[in-house]
Amino acid sequence: MNVNLSTLPLNLADDPLSTDCYSVRLLLxxxxxxxxxxxxxxxxxxxxxxxPVLLDSSSNISGLMFIFQYLIELTGTQxxxxxxxxxxxxxxxxxxxxxLKLSLGQLRQASLAMDQFLTDEKRLFKxxxxxxxxxxxxxxxxxxxxxxxxxGGQLTAADLIVFPQVALAWDAGVxxxxxxxxxxxxxxxxxxxxxxxxxxxxxxx
Amino acid sequence: xxxxxxxxQMISSSLMGEWIVVASEQEFLQCQQIKTCLDGQTLNIHRDxxxxxxxxxxxFDLLEADMLNLAVQVAFGFVWLCVGTExxxxxxxxxxxxxxxxxxxxxxxxxxxSPLRGIENxxxxxxxxxxHTGILGAEPETAVKPYHVEWREDVDEIWATECFFTQxxxxxSSPQPQETEYIYRVASPLNAIxxxxxxxxxxxxxxxxxxxxxxxLSETHIRAHLLMILDDQTxxxxxxxxxxxxxxxxxxxxxENHLPLKLPLEKLEIPTKADALATAYRKWLITxxxxxxxxxxxxxxxxx
Amino acid sequence: xxxxxxxxxxxxxxxxxxxxxxxxVRDKDVAVWRSxxxxxxxxxxxCPHRSVRLSLGQVQGESLVCAYHGWQFAAEDGHCQRIxxxxxxxxxKSVCARSYAVMENSGLIWYGEDALPDIDxxxxxxxxxxxxxxxxxxxLSQVQDYLLAAGLTECAMHNxxxxxxxxxxxxxxxxxxxxxxxxxxxxxxxxxSAKPTQCHPLLKQMRENLExxxxxxx
Numbered sequence: 001m002n003v004n005l006s007t008l009p010l011n012l013a014d015d016p017l018s019t020d021c022y023s024v025r026l027l028l029x030x031x032x033x034x035x036x037x038x039x040x041x042x043x044x045x046x047x048x049x050x051x052p053v054l055l056d057s058s059s060n061i062s063g064l065m066f067i068f069q070y071l072i073e074l075t076g077t078q079x080x081x082x083x084x085x086x087x088x089x090x091x092x093x094x095x096x097x098x099x100l101k102l103s104l105g106q107l108r109q110a111s112l113a114m115d116q117f118l119t120d121e122k123r124l125f126k127x128x129x130x131x132x133x134x135x136x137x138x139x140x141x142x143x144x145x146x147x148x149x150x151x152g153g154q155l156t157a158a159d160l161i162v163f164p165q166v167a168l169a170w171d172a173g174v175x176x177x178x179x180x181x182x183x184x185x186x187x188x189x190x191x192x193x194x195x196x197x198x199x200x201x202x203x204x205x
Numbered sequence: 206x207x208x209x210x211x212x213x214q215m216i217s218s219s220l221m222g223e224w225i226v227v228a229s230e231q232e233f234l235q236c237q238q239i240k241t242c243l244d245g246q247t248l249n250i251h252r253d254x255x256x257x258x259x260x261x262x263x264x265f266d267l268l269e270a271d272m273l274n275l276a277v278q279v280a281f282g283f284v285w286l287c288v289g290t291e292x293x294x295x296x297x298x299x300x301x302x303x304x305x306x307x308x309x310x311x312x313x314x315x316x317x318x319s320p321l322r323g324i325e326n327x328x329x330x331x332x333x334x335x336x337h338t339g340i341l342g343a344e345p346e347t348a349v350k351p352y353h354v355e356w357r358e359d360v361d362e363i364w365a366t367e368c369f370f371t372q373x374x375x376x377x378s379s380p381q382p383q384e385t386e387y388i389y390r391v392a393s394p395l396n397a398i399x400x401x402x403x404x405x406x407x408x409x410x411x412x413x414x415x416x417x418x419x420x421x422l423s424e425t426h427i428r429a430h431l432l433m434i435l436d437d438q439t440x441x442x443x444x445x446x447x448x449x450x451x452x453x454x455x456x457x458x459x460x461e462n463h464l465p466l467k468l469p470l471e472k473l474e475i476p477t478k479a480d481a482l483a484t485a486y487r488k489w490l491i492t493x494x495x496x497x498x499x500x501x502x503x504x505x506x507x508x509x
Numbered sequence: 510x511x512x513x514x515x516x517x518x519x520x521x522x523x524x525x526x527x528x529x530x531x532x533x534v535r536d537k538d539v540a541v542w543r544s545x546x547x548x549x550x551x552x553x554x555x556c557p558h559r560s561v562r563l564s565l566g567q568v569q570g571e572s573l574v575c576a577y578h579g580w581q582f583a584a585e586d587g588h589c590q591r592i593x594x595x596x597x598x599x600x601x602k603s604v605c606a607r608s609y610a611v612m613e614n615s616g617l618i619w620y621g622e623d624a625l626p627d628i629d630x631x632x633x634x635x636x637x638x639x640x641x642x643x644x645x646x647x648x649l650s651q652v653q654d655y656l657l658a659a660g661l662t663e664c665a666m667h668n669x670x671x672x673x674x675x676x677x678x679x680x681x682x683x684x685x686x687x688x689x690x691x692x693x694x695x696x697x698x699x700x701x702s703a704k705p706t707q708c709h710p711l712l713k714q715m716r717e718n719l720e721x722x723x724x725x726x727x
Contacts, residue, residue: 016447016454042443045234114315114428115232117240137713140641143523144705170317170461178644178692183530184523199454202565202576205338325559331578331594347579347593459577462562464538464555475557475604479594 019164107172349479641709
């Protein structure tokens, strides 16, 4: 592993309730990279605290895909996490996650503290259900081919990017009951040895 | 379809006369008006400053204000509402008044469960090694020693004392598991307080306090408000809030997966000696004829 | 004597060793799990302690452990083996998880509810390969009508829940799980493992047809 030791431990601008931050923490755990989280000050309301961001003396790295690429390059594990022949599909799944933020993400944000009233809930629920169905169908097809994850038999960046929002669908009030293949995929990821939970997700003991 | 308005049935009879949190004062730091919900009814809360004091006005969207006897008070950093004649005055929380103690409001959390399940979970220690692994409990120290439960009739509160549980990281400085002493206090069906007894020789308060005040949005959806009052003078507010948030959100998936979500007061579930406090809580609810968030045996809940 | 029916619940390969999943059948919430020695169980998805779903729990050897308080239940009959909050005491005999009749046959896990159905002598064991599932929000009879119109034949003695298509190029079996009153889960299994991927698009088409038909009648 050709990691530049002077960069460790990494500093991450972090938010325990953010799904993107969770994606980064999952990757950090799987890569076994030591890191320290820096959180927004609960007493400051005006400061815009951006997360996830990799904080570095020279330059900060923000944007989920950029953070992922940086960490994967740092550890030289591209062939495992973002193999060249899958890179465009991984980008597609990243885009899918961005679309989910507009439906599931909105619903979840409003539900976390129950302090927001959404005017177009019905439409968002319908959209979320449609997107989850697409995901379930894809995972079903993967299962038929004998694969457990989004892009084959091994975890890739795609899984870690999409997992948080989907696993926390009930936070948003969207049930995963109709989606057996999504639920199995979630359980497979949760049972990975280096898995860590986040707020609202049950740990495996 | 005609718009029928049955004022007397709009707030469940169990909730009438109860002091219920409807907002945290923190929610007004950046606005003067918020919208929230109580038992399916939309509420508008408006804050004014009169003679330098914050005054809160609570109005229901659909119900005529003069049809209901509404009382509002501010206590412990929260806005409390009582619909109808109060069953009893709001409970006391002495530690809140101690100047040097650290008051840490920890936010509100939406949870899709019955308010009664929320309270019962808060009163339970047996789940520490399984849900809060490595923090509040760990194998093999899973035993819940017998503790004392009583109904203090003068204040109509349930108290559990001499509750001991072995915890792995009672203090960051001590790697050995330590026995922590808890005292539990159920001030009303929707409000519970726990005291974590301080073992340090010097303390500003004899016990750290954690409060759970439940705002029922419906019988199976709540807003859980958390407050801590701590002895700790050194930890940052952020660290303390995030710690409590971590603990609470670990309980969330369990709370949302009871089947039924509502609490059964008849013999559907099997308690053990460790559940003495929960059993007392359920008996107390029965004596009050409490029905809100209670499972009735002929009901089947919507699975999805 | 009443012979109960066996209901196809979920393809065997979807419940791996050590896996536990929540499944709905006839509006009933069940936990389906496979012990480390490979034995499948179908239990009421409810721990007798505080009614938390057992599908959140963990398989440990030949037991399922509840996620809430660590109560441990034995695969053989659901009896409680351990209550961690009272480690010195034996769990009372009356405390158990409610188990249902279960059978594995032809690559599927079958649910027998309470009555142990007779095993149909015609219920031969065939080698089938999983070819996909879809969940459709329509009634069971609507799905059955569709399959009939598509030229499939009902398999005898299976109460309209098993269907076959013996066309020359594929030997397709369709199994129906009555998930809820208005929700059916359709599983496709193939005799030849040649192209199991071709079935799922057909299932998706079926789902689309049935659901848009429902919308046009609304």
